[in-house]
Amino acid sequence: MKVPAMLHFLVGYLGTSARRFWLAAFVFLVLGLPGLANGALAQAQDTLPPLGQLKTMSIEELMNIEVTSVSKRPEKLSEAASAIQVITQEEIHRSGATNLAEALQLAPNLQVAQLNSYAWIISTRGFNALFSNKLLAMIDGRTIYTPLFAGVSWDVQNVLLDDIDRIEVVSGPGGSLWGANAVNGVINVVTKHSADTQGLYASAAVGSFLQDQAAVRYGGHVGEKLSYRIFAQRFDRNNTVVPGGEDNSDDWHLTQGGFRMDWLPSGADAVMLEGNLYGGSEETSPRPSAMNGGYVLGSWSRTFSPASAMQVQLYVDHTWRRDVPSTLTDELTTYDLDFQHRFPVGGRNNILWGAGYRLMDSDVRNSTEFVGFVPMSRTMHLFSGFVQDEIALVQDQLKLTVGTKLEHNVFSGFEVQPSTRLAWTPDGRQTIWSAVSRAIRAPSRIDVDYHIPAHPVEPGTPNVNGGPNFGSENVVAYEAGYRVQPTSLLALSLAVFYNRYDDLYSVEALPGTMTYEIQNGSEGETWGAELSGSYQPARWWRLHGGYVYLGKDLRSKPGHAFDTSILGNDPQHQFLLQSMMDLPGNFQFDVVSHYGGVRPVPHIPGYFTLDARLAWQFKGLELSVVGRNLTKKRHLEYGALIPRNVYGKVTWRL
Amino acid sequence: MAPVEATAYERSARRGRGLAHWLVLATLLVASIETTAAQTTPSPEYQVKAVFLYHFTEFVTWPRSAFPEAQAPLVIGVLGDDPFGAYLDETVRGEMVNGHPLVVRRYDRVEQVEGCQILFVSPSEAGRLGRILSRTSDRPLLTVGDTDDFARDGGIIQFVTVRGKIRLRINVDAARSAGLTISSKLLGLADIVTTSRS
Numbered sequence A: 001m002k003v004p005a006m007l008h009f010l011v012g013y014l015g016t017s018a019r020r021f022w023l024a025a026f027v028f029l030v031l032g033l034p035g036l037a038n039g040a041l042a043q044a045q046d047t048l049p050p051l052g053q054l055k056t057m058s059i060e061e062l063m064n065i066e067v068t069s070v071s072k073r074p075e076k077l078s079e080a081a082s083a084i085q086v087i088t089q090e091e092i093h094r095s096g097a098t099n100l101a102e103a104l105q106l107a108p109n110l111q112v113a114q115l116n117s118y119a120w121i122i123s124t125r126g127f128n129a130l131f132s133n134k135l136l137a138m139i140d141g142r143t144i145y146t147p148l149f150a151g152v153s154w155d156v157q158n159v160l161l162d163d164i165d166r167i168e169v170v171s172g173p174g175g176s177l178w179g180a181n182a183v184n185g186v187i188n189v190v191t192k193h194s195a196d197t198q199g200l201y202a203s204a205a206v207g208s209f210l211q212d213q214a215a216v217r218y219g220g221h222v223g224e225k226l227s228y229r230i231f232a233q234r235f236d237r238n239n240t241v242v243p244g245g246e247d248n249s250d251d252w253h254l255t256q257g258g259f260r261m262d263w264l265p266s267g268a269d270a271v272m273l274e275g276n277l278y279g280g281s282e283e284t285s286p287r288p289s290a291m292n293g294g295y296v297l298g299s300w301s302r303t304f305s306p307a308s309a310m311q312v313q314l315y316v317d318h319t320w321r322r323d324v325p326s327t328l329t330d331e332l333t334t335y336d337l338d339f340q341h342r343f344p345v346g347g348r349n350n351i352l353w354g355a356g357y358r359l360m361d362s363d364v365r366n367s368t369e370f371v372g373f374v375p376m377s378r379t380m381h382l383f384s385g386f387v388q389d390e391i392a393l394v395q396d397q398l399k400l401t402v403g404t405k406l407e408h409n410v411f412s413g414f415e416v417q418p419s420t421r422l423a424w425t426p427d428g429r430q431t432i433w434s435a436v437s438r439a440i441r442a443p444s445r446i447d448v449d450y451h452i453p454a455h456p457v458e459p460g461t462p463n464v465n466g467g468p469n470f471g472s473e474n475v476v477a478y479e480a481g482y483r484v485q486p487t488s489l490l491a492l493s494l495a496v497f498y499n500r501y502d503d504l505y506s507v508e509a510l511p512g513t514m515t516y517e518i519q520n521g522s523e524g525e526t527w528g529a530e531l532s533g534s535y536q537p538a539r540w541w542r543l544h545g546g547y548v549y550l551g552k553d554l555r556s557k558p559g560h561a562f563d564t565s566i567l568g569n570d571p572q573h574q575f576l577l578q579s580m581m582d583l584p585g586n587f588q589f590d591v592v593s594h595y596g597g598v599r600p601v602p603h604i605p606g607y608f609t610l611d612a613r614l615a616w617q618f619k620g621l622e623l624s625v626v627g628r629n630l631t632k633k634r635h636l637e638y639g640a641l642i643p644r645n646v647y648g649k650v651t652w653r654l
Numbered sequence B: 001m002a003p004v005e006a007t008a009y010e011r012s013a014r015r016g017r018g019l020a021h022w023l024v025l026a027t028l029l030v031a032s033i034e035t036t037a038a039q040t041t042p043s044p045e046y047q048v049k050a051v052f053l054y055h056f057t058e059f060v061t062w063p064r065s066a067f068p069e070a071q072a073p074l075v076i077g078v079l080g081d082d083p084f085g086a087y088l089d090e091t092v093r094g095e096m097v098n099g100h101p102l103v104v105r106r107y108d109r110v111e112q113v114e115g116c117q118i119l120f121v122s123p124s125e126a127g128r129l130g131r132i133l134s135r136t137s138d139r140p141l142l143t144v145g146d147t148d149d150f151a152r153d154g155g156i157i158q159f160v161t162v163r164g165k166i167r168l169r170i171n172v173d174a175a176r177s178a179g180l181t182i183s184s185k186l187l188g189l190a191d192i193v194t195t196s197r198s
Helices: A003-020 A034-041 A051-055 A059-063 A089-095 A100-104 B003-015 B018-031 B033-038 B044-059 B086-092 B123-136 B172-178 B184-189
Strands: A083-088 A111-114 A120-123 A135-139 A164-171 A185-191 A199-207 A210-222 A226-237 A252-263 A269-282 A289-305 A308-323 A328-345 A349-366 A377-394 A398-409 A413-424 A430-441 A450-452 A463-465 A473-487 A490-509 A515-538 A541-556 A573-583 A587-596 A607-618 A621-628 A634-636 A641-643 A645-653 B074-079 B100-107 B118-121 B142-145 B157-162 B165-171 B191-193
Touching: A051 B044, A051 B086, A059 B044, A059 B165, A059 B184, A083 A089, A083 A490, A089 A100, A089 A164, A089 A573, A089 A587, A089 A607, A100 A111, A100 A120, A100 A164, A210 A645, A490 A541, A607 A634, B044 B074, B044 B086, B044 B118, B044 B142, B044 B157, B044 B165, B044 B184, B074 B086, B086 B100, B118 B123, B123 B142, B142 B172, B165 B172, B165 B184
Parallel strands: A135 A185, A463 A515, B074 B100, B074 B118, B118 B142, B142 B157, B165 B191
Antiparallel strands: A083 A164, A111 A120, A164 A185, A199 A210, A199 A645, A210 A226, A226 A252, A252 A269, A269 A289, A289 A308, A308 A328, A328 A349, A349 A377, A377 A398, A398 A413, A413 A430, A430 A473, A450 A463, A473 A490, A490 A515, A515 A541, A541 A573, A573 A587, A587 A607, A607 A621, A621 A645, A634 A641, B157 B165
16 A cells, blocks of 8 residues: 555544544543533523513522522622633523534534534534544533543433533633643533422424434422432434435434432532433444443532532443444443532632542454554553632732643653633623633543554554554643623623644654654644624523634644644634524524534535524423424535434423 | 613614614613612622512412501511612512502511511521511511521521522411411412421
8 A cells, every 4th residue: 555545544544433433522531610610600690680570570480590609609600711601401492402412503612513413523713623632521520531532422422401401611721620631622511400300301302304302301309308300312313415415324323311319418518419321323334333331420519618618529431332334342431530629718819629530441342453453452540630729819800810730641641731810800790811721632542552454564564553652732722801791681702812732643654664653743823713692682582692713724843744634624714693582472483593614624615504493382381393404405514414304392391 | 871872772773784783782781881880789699589579479468457558558678687778679669569559668676667568587687586586476477588497487488599599488387377378379389387396
């Protein structure tokens, strides 16, 4: 095989395996920390409606308003010193989204492209590629990444959408708290407390692309202090279409069940236990691929005072997948223990620190010798710790946050990730902030252990020998932003950033040989702006949306040669608008429109999408008709043509 | 908001110029920051509690003897340090319930409480709760509070904050001895307790 052909094959191969196997983005570290949670929890305070509207609310509605932050350390969203966006349950419900990836399309600062029936590519601030790996994603504090790939398999991260309380999306390094791989952003899915999902919920949908979806949930309680819910759901999704017009043979089926239990033994303690199991299949060639998994997570938090609290969390997560196209079977068991504690020192300092340990048992089976992981199995330990001090330079006005994370992973050893953040809140309704952070993307197994072929070769034979010397990719990010909430009806946020990356991924032949190795041979800069806002023109009409501009210049480092276009096929512009209208007669009419700009290599034209939902509610019953991707019969976002999807849905709450 | 600005806003809205509409609106809203921020609004918690107090007038029936005359005002009293500020007054301004105009009065001591139908007992009175409730329990007075065990100690409605949201706890014994009728709708949404006999 000639060298360019070899490289082409590798890239194509990696692309295929990524597409088929571990889609999209991201990586990991310590759990969802209070700083982030506070930002959004307190959003309720910011969006407290004006008096005239409060007075027209029913007692039930008043009882649903969040008036104090659970963490008892209120930080308004308008005061959050980062590019955080929050997707609310209401926005998810009204968008007609049918799974988590579709719900993530509602974050103006995320780039979400649907690849085929079951695969999405999700990133922020660029690097939108089959390999997207610079984002940390979590569900209730559980990191949902595979260390095999430093990315998330979005097709097995299913959540009953009605269980979601909110999704917090931070673009930019998660600061020192979130650790490795929160390079360009953090996604944190937070589910509802089980006391908020009491009673029976059942829904059923039938449609064209989403063929059918059914869910049932029951929530109950034992005494005043213990509440629980159990749920089960199932869906079948149809095929997408290949550009030639034929069926892409990628229909997708999944069944899932789970529970959550919350116990409040005292006013100061909260204990939570949750878990779930899933199993599913995806049509692939020549045989279907199969996947299953489950997890159990427990946490205990204790509040000592409004400014002081601690939390311990433990989870065990198991996933298995037989991926036919990539000829790999992957089994992963993760054990994770985390601790965090925050307390004030003097009148000006708030310390937050934490520590974590994670054990990952990764077991890959290569079904051919032609390509695979060498070694097939690895046991990986990850130790991490962080400390942060939030210093009130001027009480309630000027806040400086400095912190760092220290971690040790099996591939690159010790890593330090410091950050500093300054926020000025002149009057409680506006915040001006800036930050400088260093963040790393630690090596994953595919960066180090990937071999073609998976057996030793004669000298002179073209081969890929993994990445024995691959180290962490890193970024220094400079950010600034402005948030303003002039009234409870209008909120605007602008963030700008300039990122300098070094030691980015490359695949190159060792000089004078046919042996390719994965190296850190790329570098570059990205820059951009994110504008977002929400506005309520009338009591019955709400809007939210945003615009993102992204510029970039990626290249090989001196002495290296690699096609950096593979690192991300990013649109320069993207736009989102969601409209939610409450109409007379208990009708709702809702619209979501997206614009995804032109992607350069390979060329993908820009596209508009339009989703619309009409719903009618009567007591606990809701009937809705949803059309997704209405503008065209089929459109291209990244790989396959995504068909228009029209479905009808019945939801019943008792 | 100044009338001139409002007109500019309306004009741009009529022309239907999307961007101009937004810009004028944004300017207006930013301009209104100062006035809005200058007013001292209570915390969201007490804003919502103020609205609850207003709603209670619709769900509770007082005996005729609670009012000196048919058109007498329905008085919402606040005993102790006032956590609502002007917000409560604004909430009930111009409102009528069954022919009774709603008014707010403030009291420093329980002895001053006269001709009042709803009494919010401020958290500042936590140490004097027993004395306060013993003086009010046999009168047609809806006592409302948010201190711990307010309802079990003989108060009628207690606000309980559970994970950031306000729940209601109602002592049906206390309501009965005050001669008040609380609608089943409100009872259905509340935790029901009885007076503890400790």
